[in-house]
Amino acid sequence: MNRLPAPMGLLIQRDQPLDFSFDGHPYQGLQGDSIASALLANGRFLMSRSFKYHRPRGPLSMAGQDANSLVQLPQEPNVLADAHALSNGLAVTAQNVNGTLDHDRDAYMGKFSKFMPVGFYYRSFYKPKGMWKVWEPIIRKKAGLGVLDLNFQPEYYDKAYLFTDLAVIGAGPAGLQAALTAADAGAKVLLIEQQPILGGSLTYARFDIAGTRADNLRRELLSAVQQHANIQVLTEATCNAWFTDNYLPVIQGKRLYKVRAQQCLVCSGSFDQPVIFRNNDLPGVMLTSAAQRLIKLYAVKPGKRAVVLTGNDDGYLAALDLHDQGVDVAAVVDLRHAPADQALAGALAQRKIRCLTNSTVFEALHEKGLRHVKGVDVRQITAQGQVSDKGQVIDCDLLCMSAGYMPVYQLLCQAGGKLAYEDSRAEFSLSGLPQNLNVAGSVHGRHQLDNVLADASNAAHDIALALGLSPAAARTPLRSEAQVNFNWPIFPHPKGKDFVDFDEDLQVADIVNATRIGYRDVQLVKRYSTVGMGPSQGRHSALPTARLVAWATQRNISETGVTTARPPFVAEKLAHVAGRAFDPYRQTPMHARHLQAGAKMMPAGIWQRPAYYGKAEDRDACMQAEALHVRNKVGLIDVSTLGGLDVRGPDAAELLNRMYTFAFLKQPVGRSRYALMTNEHGVVIDDGVCARLADKHFYVTATTSGVDRIYQQMLKWNAQWRLDVDVANVTAAICAVNVAGPDSRKVLEQLCSDLDLSAEGFPYLGVRQGTVAGIKARLLRVGFVGELGYEIHVAARHGLALWDALMAAGKAFDIRPFGVETQRLLRLEKGHVIISQDTDGMTHPAEIDMGWAVSRNKPFFVGRRSVDILEAQxxxxxxxxxxxxxxxxxxxxxxxxxxxxxxxxxxxxxxxxxxxxxxxxxxxxxxxxxxxxxxxxxxxxxxxxxxxxxxxxxxxxxxxxxxxx
Amino acid sequence: MKIMMCPLNGPRNISEFTYGGEFKPMPDPVNCSDAEWADYVFNTDNLAGVVREWWMHTPSSYWFLAERHTVTDEILRTFDPKELFTHRVDFNTPQEIAG
Amino acid sequence: MTSLKAHELLTPPCRLIDQTDLPRVGFRGAHSAEYLTARGFTLPDAPNRATAQADGSWVARLSQNEYLLLGSPADQGQRIADEEARWELDHRAHYLLPRQDSHACVLLSGTVIAQVMAKLCGVDLSFPAFKPGAVAQTAAARINVIVIHSGSVEAPAFHILWDRASKDYFDGALRDALEEFGGVGLADRA
Known part of the structure; x- marks a missing residue:
């Protein structure tokens, strides 16, 4: 293995080798490697084939920001090789390959690219009608990515809230500085970083000719952050969205943190941008920052002989990095006429590195089978996007490119931020952010390191003030800085393969043609061409697409804009979203007895109720037997799920009079009345019985599914009416059973010593309070199932004892429990409706023959006017x-x-x-x-x-x- | 997720609340015309601006009123209904009440 | 700097004591405050506050005129059980709420209980956002709960009350949340 000496390789542990395989070949990497860095350390650049043309691809960003490094793991497809940590024994394979990665039988596809323009599938395979059905499986097989392991066993994923004063997203120089300033002022800070280490660009980029500044600053900031009690750090954590009021889903491992921050500061940095020229997708062509990451983070030498193509001074600094690590830098090709900092030109000259200004790479040259870059054709720039006819060829096996930076604006745009293109700096800037969301660092257009630090510290200063804290230092003024974006790094080639979007194999002509066909809006261009729809979500294609669409439609880039950024920021697993599922259920106090009796349970809303007692395959027989038993002997059903409301106070009857259709003012104590409720539309929404326990006390039952809503409606109405009444929802507090059947009185007689149960003493619709088996109970004579029956309501704590006492007392009378399905059959025999089963969203009382339950002898009930209108029709x-x-x-x-x-x-x-x-x-x-x-x-x-x-x-x-x- | 200020319980996730509909006066249910009643029952103004709405904090079953801007979704104020409903409402005599 | 990555942080285990069968009761109405004061209870001066009584009982105020009384383990909740038994509906606006039957109740204590609850609940229950004596009526694991901080800053403890019919459900959710913090002691698993 070929690694650069320390201090290169911040992430790797040289003494911990790891064995792994790629497409069956054994390789060795190191602890701390990503899959991609380990492969590159072994000289393996070719990692995947492109989606459409099956072109060979290698890593582009080395930061998990492109689709070139997608590989297959045994249990997981579409893994980013440059973001996924290597582990021992990992078996990695290539995906989207027909044959092998090295010899892909579909590589010929690129030759047909002229005949496969954007929209090709839709235009070619839909006619004649029905043909898509024939072609689809073939095309899907060609176009598919990865293979799912259908034997995959679900793992434990969960979620947790995390509360903080300030969430800082991104721990580069801006994030670290802001966290420190805010924490110093007393704020509780949560610092969220995608990478395994803190420092962002300080971990890989170069900021000075001597090459010492980044490392020194990083050490300084890190030690301060590590010592700070107010700063909490999440590494290898991705903030995947911004939601209203700083609600931030942050994924770390198998957990989704739901961060709630009073203030949020986005220091997400910026993405290095590619230059567009022919064959800019070859393995060995990468972003300049990718080469620097390889060197600094993984101690991997990205090539032997390099050309650096740049639109800013950072390319010069990268050339110094390459040179320092023994890479022969054949040339720095500068798109501009001169570097902003002349000292850099001197530094290159001192190292005898050639510098070609006002030039670009027009075409990358390749080995057989497009396997790797082997040289570049460098041309003079003659006008925007145009080059001289002749140039020079420079041999190289590494081409670093950087046209400038695109702010990592995704979270900010999700929050409503607007992007405007500043022509003078060829750069997007952001505005219109909501309150309590701030931005600092290079995402804010500050690129010079001192400005980045000052900007971060100023943002933290303002945030501290907003949190009611006192920042230690005053705001620092910023200095002006050089432009970092080259305004037109796009050089179309007559033979194409000048890729704008690497994920989707889209070339300059594809974007321009979309506008010619009539799609002027960048949103439509996206949907027509699929630009920005691949895994990298336009991180490298949004800016050139905006420029191309603006140019082709003769508008400015601000007008064109970029397509909407939506969550999630990076791909997330459904397991993260589903997480540990919360699926509430309710059980009655007698639940255990039902199970012991072999009940087949069924859901009723979120309640678990016995449907019948017996096996599912015997449903009909069980139900019919239970029903006959109730008709001939006696049965017992758990009706604890029935809603229960205690309505008490001087206005108790008045409230019910207004809420229900019937009249209740003159209802005698000790009697119950059917209660039907309509909404303001006159539609039947619930029913139950109102039992008058005392002059000022009604016990009202409601349907299992309706009671919460009914209770809330009563409270809402009475917030307006101000009646002197209290409504308590006692559904869970009171459990109930119905003893029904010809022998039910006999059963009850065994247990009630203080109640006259005779037909005269306790008539139908009567209500009594007494004891059953020594338990305080409310008893209601009801007829829902059409037999002599008693509903017995007791405190939940006594439910089990009541059930057991009734079953014991009923033994002599052959009592048996019956379930909900049986009850439904029994009530159907009686023609009793179940509200919401036998009624719908239109049913009014007359349609279900309930006119008798509507009283006109009172001034008002909810729905009265609508019922009157409906009944007149x-x-x-x-x-x-x-x-x-x-x-x-x-x-x-x-x-x-x-x-x-x-x-x-x-x-x-x-x-x-x-x-x-x-x-x-x-x-x-x-x-x-x-x-x-x-x-x-x-x-x-x-x-x-x-x-x-x-x-x-x-x-x-x-x-x-x-x-x- | 949006945060709403409950007058009783303080700032809470919007998922803790139940929407109770637009706050609008109920016409006299006895004396208004069918058209007025139908308008009250079926139509909403769908105003682009500040509206008053009923909201309930579900865990405490507490109803209150909110003033919300329907364009920005900003909640300007939440308050106890006692501010508006100061005395008992009766239906014996025709009168206008809110709903 | 603290790192959240290390879930295996060594923390003292939480204690979870089921108090569902310990008496408790609620009262609501314009006259409840006067009545309870006359019965010797010290009442919180604002809604969503709770006050410890000298005998170890707690009184939590849930709204302008609603109170929740939690029995003390010292007398097996006898004082509160007596209050429930002696109440009757009279001319006063003072209504009993059967909180022992409507709610399940646990006492959860330990230094990490705010983190445990953060796995279930969207309200920040850590100090100083949620101080001793504070009450939160909120949702946890998608059901309604009442959380009462009945501990101290050094030794946090929450009384957690929820729908008694969902006892089995929330018990499971709570124990699952406790798992990464070492679960609860065997003695508490009864």
Whole structure:
């Protein structure tokens, strides 16, 4: 292995070798290497094939910012080789390859690029109609990236909140300085860095001819940060978005931090930008910063003989780095006429490095099969984007390029920041950021190191003031600095392969053609050409695209702009978003007994309830047996999920009078009344019973799913009405059972010593307070399932004891528990509606024959006016009972009721009734179909139409003798 | 995620709140026309500007009012409904109440 | 500088004590403050504050006129149980809320409990944002909770109350959150 001597290699541990393989070849790397740096240390540049033309590609940014380094791991596709840490035994393979990476059978694709313009697939394979279905699998196979491991076992990912005064995003010189200034003022600072070490550009870039400044400054800042108690650091952590009020998702390992910061300072830096010329994608052509990262972070010599193509002074400094590390720098090719700092020209001359100004690389020359760069054709620049006819060829195996910088604006634009292009500096700047979001450093257009530090310190100064703290020092003035962006680093070649977007293999002509076809808007150019849609999300293509679109449409670049930046900033796993899932559920106090009794549980909202007792495959038999048992003997059902509200105070009756359709003012104590609720639209939204326990105390039940909403509505209305009443939601506090069946009184008699349970002493709809098995209880005579029945409501803490006492006392009467599905069948036999199952968002009382539950003898109830208006109109549909002979095809909920060619309604409930020996159900039907004896056609599964007979409700015990007895 | 100031509980994630609809006066339910009632029940102004809305802090079931700018989504003020509802409302005599 | 990367930080384990069966009760109404004061309770002077009583009971004020009384382990909550038993509905605006039945309750203590709760809850429960005696009515693990800081700055402790029907659910979420901090002692797992 070929590594540069220390102090190069900040990240690597030279004494910890790691074995790994790439496409089956064994290699050795070091602890601290990325996959890409380890491969490059082994002289392996070719890492992937491009998406469309299968061109050989090597790393471009060495910072996880490009798609060239995407590789396949055994359990994970699309891994960034330059960002993924190497580990021992790692088996890496290339992806998007037909054959092998070195000999890709699809490499010929590039030769056909002229015939495969943008939009080629859509234009060529959609006709004749239906052909896309034939072509799609073939094209998908050619175009696919990576392979999923379908045997992958999910791992534990989680989330946590993190609260801070100030979140600093990016720990380069700006981030470090800002964190220190703010922390010194007393702020609690969270410093978030994507890389494993702090320092940003200080870890790899060069800021002076001597080459000592970066390292000294980094040591100085780091030691201050490490000693500071107010600074918390997250490394290898990516802030992937900015959301309102500084809500920042930060991914570190398998955890997603939900950072909430009072203030946020983005010091995200800027992306080195490529120059566009022919074959600018060859392995061995990389961003200047990538070469510097290889040297400084990994001690990898990126080449033997280099050419540096630059649009600013940083290229000169990089040339010094290369030279210092023994790379033969064949030439610095400067797009400008001269460096800003003349001392740099002197430094190159001193080292005998050739400097060609006002020049560019027009074409990179390559080895056979485009395997690696082997030289450059350098030309004089004659006009914007144009070059002289003849140039000189310089041999090299490394070409570093840097046309300038693009601010890492993604988070800032997500926050509403606007980009404006400053022609004088050929650079985008940001404005319009929300309050409490700030920006400093090179993302803010400060590139000179002293200015970066001053800018950061000034931002932190202002932030400290905004936090109500006192910054130690005053603001520092900034100095003017040289332009870092070359204004037109684009040199189209007549033979193309001048790539604007490496991810999508897009060339200059592709972008220009898009505008010629009529897509003037950069957003449309993006969608048509797919520029910026690849994994690197326009980090290197947005700026040249903006310039090209502006040029081709004769507008300025500010007008053209760049495409919208949306979260996430880098690819994130669904596991991070899903994380540890919170899926709340509720259980009644008797839950354990249901399980012991073999209940098949079902969800009811977030409650877990027994559907019936028995195995899923025996559903029908269990349910029918339970139902017959309730009809003939006695059953017990847990109805704890029923909503419960205690309404107390002088205005308790008045509140209910206004909330429900019925009248409650004169309801006697010790009686319950059916309670139907409509909303302001007159639509039925809930029902229950109001039990008057005392003059000023009602106990109101509501549906399981509706109670929270009903409770909230009562509070909302009374915030306006100011009635003297208290409403308490006691749903979880009170649990309840319904003992139902002919023998239910006998069971209860075993347990109630202080209650007269006789038909006269405790009649139907009566309400009593007493004890059951010594437990304080509220008892309600109800008839939901159509049998003699008692609802017993007790405090949740006593629920289990109550259940056990009833089961024990009922043993002599063969009591058995029944489930929700059985209860639904029993109530269906009685024709009782379930609100929200048998009603929908349009149902008003008259449609379900509930006119009797609406009182007109009171001045107001919510929905009254709408009900009046609706009832003045002719009824359009009605809920009816229907019946089919045993053995017919059973309609399901939602099946349509037909009326000639029209749909007149739908089935809302349907089940076979063993008590009746028929299929029975409820359905909406047209008014002209709703008379008992008529037939309604129901279209069931498979489009078959069955003729059901409309039947008078209830189906069972029409005189209600059983429940009232 | 947006933060909203609850008059009872202080600044909280917007996910802790339930929207309760636009604050608008209810016309006299007995004496208004059908058209006025329908307008109240079905139509909202969808104003581009500052609107008053009902919000509830869900964990404490506390209802309050908010003044929010619908263009910037800035919440200018939140306050207890007692500020507006100072006395008991009755329906015995026709009168205008809020909703 | 502190680093959050090292999750394996050595921290003293948290203690989790289930107090669901320890008596507690709520009262609400315009006359509740007067009534409770007459019954010898010291009441917090603002909503979302809690006050320790001399006998180890706690009174938390949840709104202008709603109070939550937590029993003391010292008397197995007898004083609070008695208050619940002696209440009856009369002419006063003073209504009982069955908080022992409506809510489950645990006492979570330890130096890292704010970090534990940060895995479940969007409100900053660390010092100084959440001080002893503070109350937060909020959402944790997607259900409503009441968190009462009943400890001190040096020894933080939270009473956490939530929907009793979700006892099993939130117990699981809480124990899962505690896992990375060493979980809870075996004695507390009962």
């Amino acid at each position: 002719p009824l359009k549909r009605k809920l009816v009972g229907f019946s089919l002979p045993k053995g017919s095809v059973q309609p399901l909920e939602g099946h349509l009721v037909l009326n000639g060619p029209d749909i007149s309604g739908n089935v809302t409930s349907c089940e076979y009734s063993a008590s009746l020996g028929r299929i029975i159900g409820l359905a909406y039907a047209g008014i002209d179909q709703s008379t008992p004896g008529q037939c309604i056609p129901i279209r069931v599964e498979g489009g078959i139409v069955v003729q059901a007979e409309v039947v008078q409700l209830p189906f069972f015990d029409p005189t209600n003798q059983r429940q009232e007895g």
